Amino acid sequence: MSIRSRWLMIAVGLGILLNPLNSSMISVAIPSLQKVFQLDFTAVSWIVFSFYIASAIAQPVLGKASDLFGRRNLFLTGLVISFITSLLAPLSPNFGWLIVFRIVQSIGTSMMVVVGMALVRIHIMEKQATALSVLSIFLSGAAAVGPFIGGILIHWWDWHAIFFVNIPFVVASFLLAWRTIPKDEPRTTVTRNMSFRKWLELIDATGILLFTVGLVALLFGLLSAKSSGHISLGNVIVGLIGLVTLGAFVRHELIATSPFIPLRTFAKYPAMTWANVEFMLVNLLFYSLFFGLPSYLQMVRHVSEFQTGILMLSLGLCSLVSAPIAGRWIDKSGPRSALLLSAILMTFGSVWLVTLDQTSPVISVCLALAAFGISNGLNSVGMQALLFQSSPKEIIGITSGLFNTSRYLGTILSSLLIGIVMGGKFSFEGFRLLGIILTLVALCLVFISLRCRESGQMQES
Template sequence: MSVRSWWLMISVGLGILLNPLNSSMVSVAIPSLQKVFQLDFTGVSWIIFSFYIASSIAQPVMGKASDLFGRRKIFLTGLVVAFIASLLAPLSPNFGWLIVFRIVQSIGTSMMVGVGMAIVRIHITEKQATALSVLSIFLSGAAAIGPFIGGVLIHWWNWPAIFFINIPFVVASFVLAWRNIPKDELPTSLARNMSFRKWFELIDASGILLFTVALVTLLVGLLSAKSFGHISLGNVIVGLIGLVALGIFVRHELKATSPFIPLRTFAKYPA
């Protein structure tokens, strides 16, 4: 494998590790956040769940976007978005704004995961399995070491440090990616002339909305029941709304021409 290929892997790896790093690192900051913002268990838990929900939506959407608008462009944009979110999150005036920046951070880091894999598969043809294995080390290694890094940062500084720590990784990845990721081909005429309606159909905006409603309402119902210590009528109603939304989502995905989650693929290839 050439030196240029290794630099390309490092450039991509430093970007894609931000998603698993931030999903695991924040777990040790829960007590600090709960104390600072005066939250109960249900409220503070959304710092974790909001990130996962946003990631589960953003990653497949950004994969489709990169096919149309260019993988290098999406990857670099994701780094910029992650940089802005990591810089502004510690300045949040309240927990609501922190959740907003956390979602933005999740979207930014999600722009790099699937796109980074595609970049390596396209531009590294020699020892491709080795290259993808190296990327998996970045992903799994970041998830494993995240709580340790978060614990050290919380011990010596405070919860804002778990956001600021992203900045050197983002800057290093951006500089290396700018130099090592090959430029995208010119966008196709389809991408240039695509209307918002066509784009919404392509990413299955209806499916995304149903998926989000189902996940959020189910989590709200479950977390509220756990927080209050008993199941109330309100918890049951919210949970039922989530189940209904989930059922409508499944039915919609089976009929959609460009489904957000291709459920028929799982049925076709059960293994």
């Protein structure tokens, strides 16, 4: 890899880490926000949900935009938006404005995640899996240390600091990106003389609107039921509106001349579809552990917050160590073997959770955390390599966007799963049931990996 490529990787890495960093730091700020804005937990929890919903919707939209209008300018624009929101969010006069700035921040950081992956696909041709492992270190590392950084900042300053801390990363990424990311090639399909109507058709504004309304309505209905603790008629109606709108979106995309999400192309390349399904299940498993285990340790085993944080570090450290090893392995052997091992490790970790009882040494949870951490390092590189392998180059932006939407859908589903299993109180019995469900999901991943690996070997022969 050339020196310029290395600096490009650093520029992209410093930009893409902002999304997982800000999604994880906020978790430790919730008690402070409750006191400052005098709100209950249900209301404050939307500071987390709004970020995930906005990211899930923004990433495929921005992927489409990057395919049409170029990637360098979009990456730089995302950094500018992140800089502005990091300055303005701490000045929010009320909680509503803070939510607005969080949503805008999510859109800005999503620009860099989508475009960053596409830049690697286009400009780094040698050892792409190794390059992806470097990006994985930025992504996984930021998610792993986010709660620690947030806790330290809030302890020594206050919640405003978790926004100001973004500024050094934004400035460094902008300066490096300006020098290292190649300028975009001229786009013949987008001209200054194009009419507004033609421009709307080109970006498929109708498809984007249907997708946004449908996904927002569906997720809002589900998350409102989860946060309120019961299912109301209003939640059901909003969720049904979302499903119907998403159905209309699918129908529209099949007949659109320039579809926002090329469903017919996905039908031509089923491996892309399977990659998204697998990635959603992987994140359902990972974040169920990521969110569920700390609550189990603190509420059931009465472990302190500091000790819980130390235990959870084993998850991030194993992920960081395994990612570069996975990159070299996948460069030589392809992604399928690594993904199969990852599914097996997740199955082991889930089964281990089921075997724990109320007298098991607390340190024994580190075995499950290590298994999930290693599998996360394998997945973060292997799933992205699988997507690159199965996706046509000309639509890599939209496929990367949808891929990251699968990540956030898995994250949201993990939160819903924990809420359904635990009900109003976190208990040992609920945690064991959660482990059983995760074991079944992990076994499904093993089955999918085996089938896809066999079909890939048959195609090669």
